[in-house]
Amino acid sequence: xxxxxxxxxxxxxxxxxxxxxxxxxxxxxxxxxxxxxxxxxxxxxxxxxxxxxxxxxxxxxxxxxxxxxxxxxxxxxxxxxxxxxxxxxxxxxxxxxxxxxxxxxxxxxxxxxxxxxxxxxxxxxxxxxxxxxxxxxxxxxxxxxxxxxxxxxxxxxxxxxxxxxxxxxxxxxxxxxxxxxxxxxxxxxxxxxxxxxxxxxxxxxxxxxxxxxxxxxxxxxxxxxxxxxxxxxxxxxxxxxxxxxxxxxxxxxxxxxxxxxxxxxxxxxxxxxxxxxxxxxxxxxxxxxxxxxxxxxxxxxxxxxxxxxxxxxxxxxxxxxxxxxxxxxxxxxxxxxxxxxxxxxxxxxxxxxxxxxxxxxxxxxxxxxxxxxxxxxxxxxxxxxxxxxxxxxxxxxxxxxxxxxxxxxxxxxxxxxxxxxxxxxxxxxxxxxxxxxxxxxxxxxxxxxxxxxxxxxxxxxxxxxxxxxxxxxxxxxxxxxxxxxxxxxxxxxxxxxxxxxxxxxxxxxxxxxxxxxxxxxxxxxxxxxxxxxxxxxxxxxxxxxxxxxxxxxxxxxxxxxxxxxxxxxxxxxxxxxxx
Numbered sequence: 104x105x106x107x108x109x110x111x112x113x114x115x116x117x118x119x120x121x122x123x124x125x126x127x128x129x130x131x132x133x134x135x136x137x138x139x140x141x142x143x144x145x146x147x148x149x150x151x152x153x154x155x156x157x158x159x160x161x162x163x164x165x166x167x168x169x170x171x172x173x174x175x176x177x178x179x180x181x182x183x184x185x186x187x188x189x190x191x192x193x194x195x196x197x198x199x200x201x202x203x204x205x206x207x208x209x210x211x212x213x214x215x216x217x218x219x220x221x222x223x224x225x226x227x228x229x230x231x232x233x234x235x236x237x238x239x240x241x242x243x244x245x246x247x248x249x250x251x252x253x254x255x256x257x258x259x260x261x262x263x264x265x266x267x268x269x270x271x272x273x274x275x276x277x278x279x280x281x282x283x284x285x286x287x288x289x290x291x292x293x294x295x296x297x298x299x300x301x302x303x304x305x306x307x308x309x310x311x312x313x314x315x316x317x318x319x320x321x322x323x324x325x326x327x328x329x330x331x332x333x334x335x336x337x338x339x340x341x342x343x344x345x346x347x348x349x350x351x352x353x354x355x356x357x358x359x360x361x362x363x364x365x366x367x368x369x370x371x372x373x374x375x376x377x378x379x380x381x382x383x384x385x386x387x388x389x390x391x392x393x394x395x396x397x398x399x400x401x402x403x404x405x406x407x408x409x410x411x412x413x414x415x416x417x418x419x420x421x422x423x424x425x426x427x428x429x430x431x432x433x434x435x436x437x438x439x440x441x442x443x444x445x446x447x448x449x450x451x452x453x454x455x456x457x458x459x460x461x462x463x464x465x466x467x468x469x470x471x472x473x474x475x476x477x478x479x480x481x482x483x484x485x486x487x488x489x490x491x492x493x494x495x496x497x498x499x500x501x502x503x504x505x506x507x508x509x510x511x512x513x514x515x516x517x518x519x520x521x522x523x524x525x526x527x528x529x530x531x532x533x534x535x536x537x538x539x540x541x542x543x544x545x546x547x548x549x550x551x552x553x554x555x556x557x558x559x560x561x562x563x564x565x566x567x568x569x570x571x572x573x574x575x576x577x578x579x580x581x582x583x584x585x586x587x588x589x590x591x592x593x594x595x596x597x598x599x600x601x602x603x604x605x606x607x608x609x610x611x612x613x614x615x616x617x618x619x620x621x622x623x624x625x626x627x628x629x630x631x632x633x634x635x636x637x638x639x640x641x642x643x644x645x646x647x648x649x650x651x652x653x654x655x656x657x658x659x660x661x662x663x664x665x666x667x668x669x670x671x672x673x674x675x676x677x678x679x680x681x682x
Contacts, residue, residue: 367496
């Protein structure tokens with residue numbers, strides 16, 4: 104009974120964390136079973152049937168879906184446990200927890216529904232709830248970031264609606280039974296664009312760093328396993344169908360490599376701790392899309408899982424640092440955190456090493472295989488070169504982040520002490536770090552689809568590690584002491600730090616031209632022609648006419664009276680003269 108009462112007194116975030124952990128533990132044996140047997144179970148529930156028209160809900164349980172749901176719920180459980188500490192002073196904690204749980208539910212619906220029309224529930228649910236979470240802190244900056252996120256994702260929603268309309272010709276909306284039709288290329292294009300908007304590929308990249316306006320636990324969830332991975336997941340689901348279309352792989356490879364390069368360069372110019380990690384997410388999404396472009400959907404899924412675990416840990420460590428430094432996110436205002444927060448910083452370094460693809464960390468097994476595939480496949484030399492430059496950039500921005508905030512000089516406020524004794528923060532970070540170290544090797548050993556042998560020369564095999572070390576070494580050599588004073592704006596600096604001007608281009612031109620057009624229309628129509636021909640014009644015309652009429656009539660009356668008076672005088676005069 105005492106346990107029951109203590110359970111009732113727990114915070115809503117702790118209760119939801121417990122439920123998600125319970126679900127993750129329960130589903131784990133099924134995940135192993137599905138991967139071992141490679142089974143696929145399709146369930147269809149007929150809700151309503153009348154005159155040969157039936158309404159059904161279909162669910163699919165396969166290795167991809169079950170394992171993805173397991174990873175999402177485990178990461179969400181860790182994030183909710185972290186939220187118990189991070190959002191402890193928030194008066195609307197229950198509202199926050201409800202939104203996050205709706206987010207997780209939408210992701211699970213997206214994973215388990217193989218029907219395009221019903222899949223829209225989960226897809227739109229992610230978009231709506233992400234908008235509510237980005238604008239959680241109610242200020243103009245959050246609102247503008249939320250609007251950018253919502254509108255960029257609406258493009259994907261429209262594309263998905265178009266693909267549903269095009270599927271009407273086939274007589275069904277089932278993902279599993281897509282076959283060739285006259286509209287297949289357009290259908291494929293719509294699905295790819297929908298996946299690109301959710302996964303923030305060029306030219307839809309600007310919303311991803313803007314979404315950092317959300318609370319850090321939301322960022323950890325969004326950027327690891329939910330919103331951004333939805334696009335990659337959809338393309339993995341549709342891959343057998345999309346693979347039959349000409350130009351799909353080449354186009355996706357080109358866009359993903361550009362995104363990978365742009366995010367890597369942008370992260371090296373960024374000073375906001377959360378935005379550096381957001382751009383690293385964008386970079387890794389480019390790696391996943393590149394894997395799909397090279398025709399390796401299972402390697403993309405493998406990297407998606409390993410990346411989700413270490414990226415969630417990276418965000419939770421960043422959240423702990425921000426929370427302890429009076430909500431300061433500027434890298435130049437941090438420093439010497441190693442001596443003050445040893446546990447958090449150790450886990451942060453583990454995540455950074457996994458992100459760079461350091462040997463025998465989880466990121467190494469998936470990322471190295473994708474890069475080796477790019478060397479093995481008949482790709483353009485320029486493409487391969489750009490891929491490896493972007494890989495070096497990953498190590499460069501990770502080292503830069505570490506030098507600025509972990510090992511550099513202490514730049515935060517005097518008499519300020521950081522600590523990491525809060526168990527609600529440390530437990531999820533430790534759990535994720537232990538799993539992040541071992542999961543790569545375990546998954547490669549146990550899951551057949553995640554393991555492939557590529558015969559390459561020794562130089563090609565060591566190229567990835569050499570490029571990573573070179574990137575890290577260059578970051579150390581080029582690094583300069585932080586300068587908090589204003590930096591002189593240079594064109595090249597602005598070009599790289601503003602994501603190749605994608606951030607301003609995605610907002611200002613789109614808003615500016617309609618605003619200017621609206622202002623001109625308002626001046627020429629509302630305050631111009633419509634006023635002349637409308638109410639004010641009619642009023643002025645009536646007023647003028649009535650004034651003139653009044654004047655005219657007043658003059659007629661005056662002359663008429665004068666005529667009458669003159670006539671009367673004449674008559675009187677005539678009468679008197681005759682007498």
